[in-house]
Amino acid sequence: xxxxxxxxxxxxxxxxxxxxxxxxxxxxxxxxxxxxxxxxxxxxxxxxxxxxxxxxxxxxxxxxxxxxxxxxxxxxxxxxxxxxxxxxxxxxxxxxxxxxxxxxxxxxxxxxxxxxxxxxxxxxxxxxxxxxxxxxxxxxxxxxxxxxxxxxxxxxxxxxxxxxxxxxxxxxxxxxxxxxxxxxxxxxxxxxxxxxxxxxxxxxxxxxxxxxxxxxxxxxxxxxxxxxxxxxxxxxxxxxxxxxxxxxxxxxxxxxxxxxxxxxxxxxxxxxxxxxxxxxxxxxxxxxxxxxxxxxxxxxxxxxxxxxxxxxxxxxxxxxxxxxxxxxxxxxxxxxxxxxx
Amino acid sequence: xxxxxxxxxxxxxxxxxxxxxxxxxxxxxxxxxxxxxxxxxxxxxxxxxxxxxxxxxxxxxxxxxxxxxxxxxxxxxxxxxxxxxxxxxxxxxxxxxxxxxxxxxxxxxxxxxxxxxxxxxxxxxxxxxxxxxxxxxxxxxxxxxxxxxxxxxxxxxxxxxxxxxxxxxxxxxxxxxxxxxxxxxxxxxxxxxxxxxxxxxxxxxxxxxxxxxxxxxxxxxxxxxxxxxxxxxxxxxxxxxxxxxxxxxxxxxxxxxxxxxxxxxxxxxxxxxxxxxxxxxxxxxxxxxxxxxxxxxxxxxxxxxxxxxxxxxxxxxxxxxxxxxxxxxxxxxxxxxxxxx
DNA sequence: AATATAAATGCAATCGATTGCGCATTTGCA
DNA sequence: TGCAAATGCGCAATCGATTGCATTTATATT
Numbered sequence: 001x002x003x004x005x006x007x008x009x010x011x012x013x014x015x016x017x018x019x020x021x022x023x024x025x026x027x028x029x030x031x032x033x034x035x036x037x038x039x040x041x042x043x044x045x046x047x048x049x050x051x052x053x054x055x056x057x058x059x060x061x062x063x064x065x066x067x068x069x070x071x072x073x074x075x076x077x078x079x080x081x082x083x084x085x086x087x088x089x090x091x092x093x094x095x096x097x098x099x100x101x102x103x104x105x106x107x108x109x110x111x112x113x114x115x116x117x118x119x120x121x122x123x124x125x126x127x128x129x130x131x132x133x134x135x136x137x138x139x140x141x142x143x144x145x146x147x148x149x150x151x152x153x154x155x156x157x158x159x160x161x162x163x164x165x166x167x168x169x170x171x172x173x174x175x176x177x178x179x180x181x182x183x184x185x186x187x188x189x190x191x192x193x194x195x196x197x198x199x200x201x202x203x204x205x206x207x208x209x210x211x212x213x214x215x216x217x218x219x220x221x222x223x224x225x226x227x228x229x230x231x232x233x234x235x236x237x238x239x240x241x242x243x244x245x246x247x248x249x250x251x252x253x254x255x256x257x258x259x260x261x262x263x264x265x266x267x268x269x270x271x272x273x274x275x276x277x278x279x280x281x282x283x284x285x286x287x288x289x290x291x292x293x294x295x296x297x298x299x300x301x302x303x304x305x306x307x308x309x310x311x312x313x314x315x316x317x318x319x320x321x322x323x324x325x326x327x328x329x330x331x332x333x334x335x336x337x338x339x340x341x
Numbered sequence: 342x343x344x345x346x347x348x349x350x351x352x353x354x355x356x357x358x359x360x361x362x363x364x365x366x367x368x369x370x371x372x373x374x375x376x377x378x379x380x381x382x383x384x385x386x387x388x389x390x391x392x393x394x395x396x397x398x399x400x401x402x403x404x405x406x407x408x409x410x411x412x413x414x415x416x417x418x419x420x421x422x423x424x425x426x427x428x429x430x431x432x433x434x435x436x437x438x439x440x441x442x443x444x445x446x447x448x449x450x451x452x453x454x455x456x457x458x459x460x461x462x463x464x465x466x467x468x469x470x471x472x473x474x475x476x477x478x479x480x481x482x483x484x485x486x487x488x489x490x491x492x493x494x495x496x497x498x499x500x501x502x503x504x505x506x507x508x509x510x511x512x513x514x515x516x517x518x519x520x521x522x523x524x525x526x527x528x529x530x531x532x533x534x535x536x537x538x539x540x541x542x543x544x545x546x547x548x549x550x551x552x553x554x555x556x557x558x559x560x561x562x563x564x565x566x567x568x569x570x571x572x573x574x575x576x577x578x579x580x581x582x583x584x585x586x587x588x589x590x591x592x593x594x595x596x597x598x599x600x601x602x603x604x605x606x607x608x609x610x611x612x613x614x615x616x617x618x619x620x621x622x623x624x625x626x627x628x629x630x631x632x633x634x635x636x637x638x639x640x641x642x643x644x645x646x647x648x649x650x651x652x653x654x655x656x657x658x659x660x661x662x663x664x665x666x667x668x669x670x671x672x673x674x675x676x677x678x679x680x681x682x
Numbered sequence: 683a684a685t686a687t688a689a690a691t692g693c694a695a696t697c698g699a700t701t702g703c704g705c706a707t708t709t710g711c712a
Numbered sequence: 713t714g715c716a717a718a719t720g721c722g723c724a725a726t727c728g729a730t731t732g733c734a735t736t737t738a739t740a741t742t
Contacts, residue, residue, distance in 0.1 A: 010698055021722045026699060036720060056462050057402040058698035062727050066398060067462075068441070076427040077642075082418035089417060089444055093455070098441045098462055100409070103430055114434070121397050121408075121439060259630060286627035289600060301418075351728055362692045367729060377690060399728035403697050689738070700726080708719070 009050040017046050029054065068098045069312060070123035072114055074106040074131050074155075079284050080301045081129070084153060087305020088127060095313050097124070104131040106227075115139040125149035125312040130157060132194050132227060149315035153308045154299075155197050156325075163311045164325040165304050169199045172297045172330045173206025176251050176279045179295070179332060181214050183340055185249035185277050189222040189240050191233070191261070193253045200225075200253060203281065207251055228253045233260030241268070248276055249338070255280035255287045258294050262337065277338040292336035300328055350391040358387050370395065409439045410653060411464035413455055415447040415472050415496075420625050421642045422470070425494060428646020429468060436654050438465070445472040447568075456480040466490035466653040471498060473535050473568060490656035494649045495640075496538050497666075504652045505666040506645050510540045513638045513671045514547025517592050517620045520636070520673060522555050524681055526590035526618050530563040530581050532574070532602070534594045541566075541594055544622065548592055569594045574601025582609070589617055590679070596621035596628045599635050603678065618679040633677035641669055 011025040018025075020039070028035045028043040035043075046052075060066050069092050073081040085101060092099045100123065104111035111131045116139060118126055126143055129152065137157050143150040144162060156164040180188050190207050193200035204223065211218050221243060226232040233256070240247055252258035258280030262272060270276050272292055280287055280296040287294035307326060314320040352366040359366075361380070369376045369384040376384075387393075401407050410433050414422040426442060433440045441464065445452035452472045457480060459467055467484055470493065478498050484491040485501060497505040521529050531548050534541035545564065552559050562584060567573040574597070581588055593599035599621030603613060611617050613633055621628055621637040628635040648667060655661040 011700095012698075022699080023701075023723080024721055026701085027721085030700085034720065039720080053461050055402075055698050057398060057405075057407060058727090059700075060727095061396075061398045061402050061729095062698080062700050064727070076430060077420060077423035079418060079420070082423040082426075085442070086417040086444060089442060093443055093458075098458075099443070100439045101426070101430060101442045102434055102440070103427060117434075117439075120394055263630075285625075286630050289604075289627050289631045291632045349728095352730095353728075363729080364693080364731075365691055367731085368691090371730085375690070380690080396728050399697090400730075401697095402699095403728080403730050405697070683742105685741085687738100687740070690736080692735070693733090695732090696730080698727105702725090703723090705722080706720085708717100710715105710717075712714090712716105 008055070009052045010055065011052075013050060014043060014046050014052060017050070018042060065124050065316075066122045067096070068100055068121075068123050069309065069316075070100050070102070070118040070121075070126045070128075072102050072104060072111065072118070072126070072128040074104050074129060076101065076103045080154075080282050080299060083301030084129075084305035084308070087302040087307075088309045089305075090302075091306045091309035091313070095309075097309075097313065104134075106131045106133060108134040108136070112139045115143075119143065119146075119148075123148070124316045125151070127151045127153060127308045127312055129153050129155045130197070132197065135196055149312050151308045151312045151315075153304050155199055158198060161323060163308075163315070163323050165308050165311070165328065166199070166325065167299050167304075167328050167330045169202035169330075170206040170209075172281065172332075173203035173251070174210045175206075175330075175332045176281070176295075176297060177207045177210035178214070179334065180249045180251065180277055180279060180338060181210065181216065183249075183273070183277060183338055185338075186216070187219075187222070187245065187247045188216070188249045188251060189224070189247035190251045191228065191236055191253050191257050192223060192225045193228045195225060203253060222247055228257045230256050230260045233257040234264045237261045237264050241265075241270075250276065250278050252278065252280045255282050255284040255294060255296055258296070258337070259286065259290060262290070262292075262294065273336065273338050273340045277340065279338050283333060288335070295335045295338040296333050298331040298333055300330075304328060349396070350393045351396065352393075354391060355384060355387050355393060358391070359383060406465050406657075407463045408437070409441055409462075409464050410650065410657075411441050411443070411459040411462075411467045411469075413443050413445060413452065413459070413467065413469040415445050415470060417442065417444045421495075421623050421640060424642030425470070425646035425649070428643040428648075429650045430646075431643075432647045432650035432654070436650075438650075438654065445475075447472045447474060449475040449477070453480045456484075460484065460487075460489075464489070465657045466492070468492045468494060468649045468653055470494050470496045471538070473538065476537055490653050492649045492653045492656075494645050496540055499539060502664060504649075504656070504664050506649050506652070506669065507540070507666065508640050508645075508669050508671045510543035510671075511547040511550075513622065513673075514544035514592070515551045516547075516671075516673045517622070517636075517638060518548045518551030519555070520675065521590045521592065521618055521620060521679060522551065522557065524590075524614070524618060524679055526679075527557070528560075528563070528586065528588045529557070529590045529592060530565070530588035531592045532569065532577050532594050532598050533564060533566045534569045536566060544594060563588055569598045571597050571601045574598040575605045578602045578605050582606075582611075591617065591619050593619065593621045596623050596625040596635060596637055599637070599678070600627065600631065603631070603633075603635065614677065614679050614681045618681065620679050624674060629676070636676045636679040637674050639672040639674050641671075645669060 011022045015022040028040040102114040151163045153165040224236045283296045283298040352363045356363040369381040443455040492504040494506040565577045624637045624639040
């Protein structure tokens, strides 16, 4: 009685069947030119009939690579980030890479833990947008030290030299502010995110530069820094509106805050955009459909993800050795919340 | 001169250092009781000093498992799905599993390709919500045949016996319809999704049952089936409103359609909810903030993901052998688009 | 002290695929 | 016909961790 093979067949099973060596089978399946076409065909036929599937674990062990790209985002279910993930997946899948995903919940401790785990699991490369709270970077420097490709997107770390895909936050902030000025707003406030992140720093600098260029005074009292969650929008705008000289326009660091600001003002009977103009950032889907619709800056999330994946695959496959910082263009989308001309 | 070790140290390096065997090192690091506490401590100290990190690839090969859970969704950047992913990641990470992700873009061909790839890559389990277009299931049956844990969420396949996490779509559809009836709407239309998906089938059945129970006629002309994208909302509602006896309420199969229906009607000067009531499904973030805000059914995406991960981990770790179908409760959220009392 | 028993560790095969080197067979050309 | 070159393939080590079985060492028992 034959032993019933319940386990998956291996190249050795194929080899035995054809009375050849496993090396030949391996080479044949990898289309190695050293094997004749005839043998290759025989081997592939037997492989099919046996229902052979290569064991990627074994192959990966031997080749010292995991065929996997790691991606770490602050929050998976934020439209911008899930779009980036979608873009990464799009390119990576076509190139034969797996994408493993994890979220930091914007907390440094979780981020460190995730990154270390990905390191242990030997991802071939890591794509990351750092958490708001992260301010030490040893866990990321580790990747540089071990020469594991690392790509930042959106939120990058200046002191780490590697590939980066960002948007032009400075110019974004500049354009938002210029737009508000063009619409006749005179006293423009800014709700900024944590300034340890260059994204928020740059947006703020763009804001300041636009004020300066237009001969408007930069008033520190008009800038509030918080984490830009919907909970923190109301207290911030309340503080601003209680100033002796309140603003007539708010440049919000993201759409979430813009929305909560808008809701707060609406409840107070403030007309938007007539009394106060509002602009957000990121072009979350809701910003288009609320009323008034929210002016904002569109960031190409999907394209960012695609580009990040392309870059990291290049590095993994050693086709490129120099680092680049790619700045993707942003687009100002003028909607009802800031149009009064 | 010593040979400079650039490569990662292995258990053999540790063994050599201490002049013991690799088996002992392996056992010590795995906290095997057969190794004395004293040796364990020595070994762990050396491991630390050498900067040892276990090679999970090797370990996985030997243990014939990848320590990885696959998740396949139609679209990553849809709030509901990204919330599920988020929930899966939450539980899986804590349990020490990696999560690899891929999206089918709601296309059968891509889904098949993804699922086969995950099979080849030997995921320990697969969590999936099938694509709208999928109507053959051999790629999924393969997982059952090979006894690789498989969990469906939201969109399940009836003919495959395995774990399933769904919401009570029937009751959801029923409640939406009952609610509309309670609000005094008399002629209620339904925009349904493809009926090969039980989710949409069930919602529709709930709709029919509510009509029946309230003595309202079920009129097939009031039911339109499409893929529920924003593009297809307008033609569908147009067709309905052109009926000799148009509806006064629309139960939309998802929020996306509900929104496009609403925009269409608003342009035509139809008042919502006074003239026509609208209810969606899924509680996308925008449904709360548009005006009028859209009544909808909340689906607990994050909780679904968590539950799916828990179930599949149980199966992977062989703690549970029977299949269960978990029906999570939905919640009717009444908002402006359907409240006229 | 001698033997029985328990405790601690080592040997070597294994997981499945890959690859440098070498051997054997075939082909080419004078 | 004879010899070199090209072609086709196999051997065995390797990737790093795990584990059944064997062996050594320490402790207990009479």
